[in-house]
Amino acid sequence: MDGSNTSKGGCPVMHGGNTGIGNHPAKWWPKTLNLDILHQHDVKTNPMDSDYNHREAVKALDFQGVWDDVDKLLTDSQVWWPADWGHYGGLFIRLSWHAAGSYRLGDGRGGAATGNIRFEPLNSWPDNASLDKARRILWPVKKKYGNALSWADLLVLAGTVAYSNMGLEVYGFAFGREDIWGPEIDINWGHDSEMLAPTDERVESVEDATSLYNPLSASHMGLIYVNPEGVNGNPNPAETAKYVRMTFSRMAMDDVETAALTVGGHTVGKAHGGLAADEVTGGPADGDVINAGFGWSDPGFDGNANTAHTSGLEGAWTSNPTQWDNGYLDLLFKYEWESKKSRAGAWQWEPIDIAEEDMVPDATDPSIKHNPIMTDADMAMKVDPVYREICEKFHKDPAYLSETFAKAWFKLTHRDMGPKANYYGPFVPKEDLIWQDPIPAGNTDYDVNAVKAQIAASDLSVADLVATAWDSARTYRASDMRGGANGARIRLAPQKDWAGNEPQRLANVLSVLEPIAAKAGASIADVIVLAGNVGVEKAIKAAGHSIEVPFETGRGDATDEMTDADSFSVLEPVADGFRNYMQSDFGTSAEELLLDRAQLLGLTAAEMTVLVGGLRVIGANFGGSKHGVFTQREGQLTTDFFDTITDMDYKWATAADGGTYVLKDRATDEVKYTATSADLVFGSNSILRAFSEVYAQNGNETKFIRDFVAAWTKVMNADRFDLLA
Known part of the structure; x- marks a missing residue:
């Protein structure tokens, strides 16, 4: 024998891997509880040193230098992926938008705060086509600034800098996001049979957009929001408006913010529908190793911006796609529009009898002019009576549009960062916004042991003390860093009335703890947690042991005015x-x-x-x-x-x-x-x-x-x- 492998097939490797999706125990034993979601970001996947502290590292970052370097990239067109009109503004904005746009309010998952768009499934979603190229264009900046600049920050900063470069007075930007190092494959992105499967698969009724299964917000697997061609690919702006409203509401956006984001998002940049739509390959996860992690190879792409393929729609929304202006609304309301097929075969809307001065210069050859376009969601801004009224106000008052959009963009790109304690850098706005769930600083100068003694001497049971502290803290979501015991919002609406918080028992416990907090000068938030610690220590002592539960002072007490009660409804423990x-x-x-x-x-x-x-x-x-x-x-x-x-x-x-x-x-x-x-x-x-x-x-x-x-x-x-x- 020569020692070679003589088994059938010859290769000793289990192809697909021992832990491949098809080999997970749940495939063979579907009743098995899959615990993988609890360990998807295990320290073993993190390449950073065990003592690396990103919060400390980011403080030393050259914030202005990063901003300036991204700004320079905007007009540094690369021959391997040339910029539309020599400006990457539209591409960078789409990158930031899609990095943030996967966020959903229902469970706080998705969003830009972890840089998860670098990994599957988001990395290869059809709606994210060619954003892999945008990340490669940004790589020199990431490489230059190293660990202190996370991909998560850079991906969002890129679009913000682009808007500023093109004339928008941006509201601000915060650094501080920390990267993950692997895919979030155990998150429920939907159970559709395939990418871009009909909306029917994720709603109880297509006619009722609000029947979309929670916690989903996008109308199709593989999309960030809604189908740009219309519900299930059928142009009907009135129906699409319902899905736009549903989708954005599940991101905590109201109608004004939704309209502003739609208008502002399409004021710059363009959609791409190359000639070879049916021949475009899949995303990076589908590619061969020689693709070097690039996806969506298009044989019709000849190195010119005007032959790239992304969505299949083709064209820009305004006559000046690299400038922040009111051109989107000018054209939307000036012309009547008709549905037509793009050169790639996708449904889009184009103006009827447009004047030549309103046409759009070609992305590669400015001497060529094209019709502007609108998606079905854009036409919804004109057809839906509520959106139309809002957009008419924007049209009459461009400054109002700019201010509203700037704040909505900031909210879109920062909502999943949690409170301002997670914000770093000189561009952080001073204003406290209610969606940031603001909490005032709490007192740290009081006698903790005296408070513990008063709690222990009360008639409250161990179960009352422990359950109340737990109920206060359990609302925390690591997904978007909302909720938790800080702020003591358990004593405010809506939490004080949640069935899961046992309102009568809660009121009785608070009636004992609140006077203790007031007398000591401590926050109620601190005292609720301290009471839970007292309960745990009593239970430990009763079991014959003596271990003190660690405690940190400094929690603050939020007020009703600081609390967006409606947005807290999703944190209710059902x-x-x-x-x-x-x-x-x-x-x-x-x-x-x-x-x-x-x-x-x-x-x-x-x-x-x-x-x-x-x-x-x-x-x-x-x-x-x-x-x-x-x-x-x-x-x-x-x-x-x-x-x-x-x-x-x-x-x-x-x-x-x-x-x-x-x-x-x-x-x-x-x-x-x-x-x-x-x-x-x-x-x-x-x-x-x-x-x-x-x-x-x-x-x-x-x-x-x-x-x-x-x-x-x-x-x-x-x-x-x-x-x-």
Whole structure:
């Protein structure tokens, strides 16, 4: 034998990889709970040094130098991807827009704050065609400034600088976004059968745009917003208007902001529909290695800007596509428009009997003139009565348009950065905006131990103290850095009335804590968290241990005037497996909803495990429910939950109600405990059972308490960005 591989096929490599999508255990065992979303940005994927602190690094960045270098790039046309009219403004704006445009208010996911457009699926979405080229054009700037300049910042800065260069007085810009280093493949971008599948696949009724399944906002898989050719590719501006309104509302934009963004977004740049639309290849993920990460190869592209292909629509919206002006509205209202096919076969709108002076110079040869175009969404601004009225005001008052657009653009590109504590650089606006969820600085000069003593001496139970602090903190979303305990918005509308916060119990607890806070000069936000810590410490002491829970002062108290109540409605916990709460049947299992909340809180699977087990035995369940309270020592922070879930003296069975479960003594058949699937998953899922076994092992009681305290503190401090600076 010569030692060569003689097995069938010859190659020892498992093609597609052991962890390829087709090889995930869920393919073979669909009931398996996929925990990957909790670890998709594991430290093992991060190439930076373990002690690298991006917040510290960005402070030393030459902010003006970065701005100036991006500005220079705008007119440095590259032969391998030439700029339209010698100006990359439109391309850079589209890059920034599409980096930010995947954000959705429903779960805070998507958006520009992590630079996720560099990875799949966004990197290869049809709507992002050729934005890979824009990133390559920006590479010299990224390379020059190194680690301190994140791709996430640069991708958004590019469009802002472009608008400024073309004449818009921009509202501002903040640095501070930190890059991720791998795809967010476990985010629900939709379950469509294919890219650009009909809208029918993601709505209950095509006629009702608001029936789009939450948390989605785009009308098709692979699009940022709506189909530019019309609903399901059929031109009908009145129907498209409904989808535009729905999509932008799910990004927390009102009608005025939506109209401003539509007008301002198409005041500059152009759409590209090369001659070879049917022959354009797919995105970077579809390409061969020789493509070097480029996608959308177009055999009709001959190195001239006017033969590039992107959307299939072809043309610019204004006569001066590299200038910020009122040309978009001038043309929209001056002419009647008709639907026509572009040279690539896509539906677009063109003016009837246009004057030559209103035509658009060719992107490569200025001596050639073309008709301007409008998409179906653009025509919606004229057809929909609400949008039309807004646009007519913009048309009469260009300064109003510029100011409204500048603020809407800033909101679009910064909303997922969270509060201003995450903003860095000299271009940050001084004004506090309500969508930033402003919180005043809190007092740090008070006697913490005296406050703890007063809380401990009150009649509030351990469960009351812990549950209230948890409810205050659990609204935090790492996806867009909203919510959390800072600000104590749990005492304000709408949170004080959320069913999941048990309004009557909450009011009783606050009636005790608020006077304590006032007397000490502490914020209510601090005292709520401190009360939770007191409850945890009481439970630890009752279990025979003594460990102090870390606490940081300085939280502030928000007011009603600082709170956009409507936008907070999406943070309402319709389910919280940590407290065994589910508002109703959503067609999604309790354990999947638990996983979703854990991911939004930024928890690992191990942290989720220890918190659930601890909160159960403390007795912090919603409404005092006994589901999952696998202990005879409720109120003590013990490992009893894990002891029970791994104890073979018990058997599990479905309860009479069909929705919950019972744990029975195998010998007597006596029901000992009740449970939900959010409890039993810690015994049924192989990974979670492995974690449960760690805490059930003899000698790990102290480890369990230590791990619980660490995970608890992480949740309580999740929104303390001031501690990270």
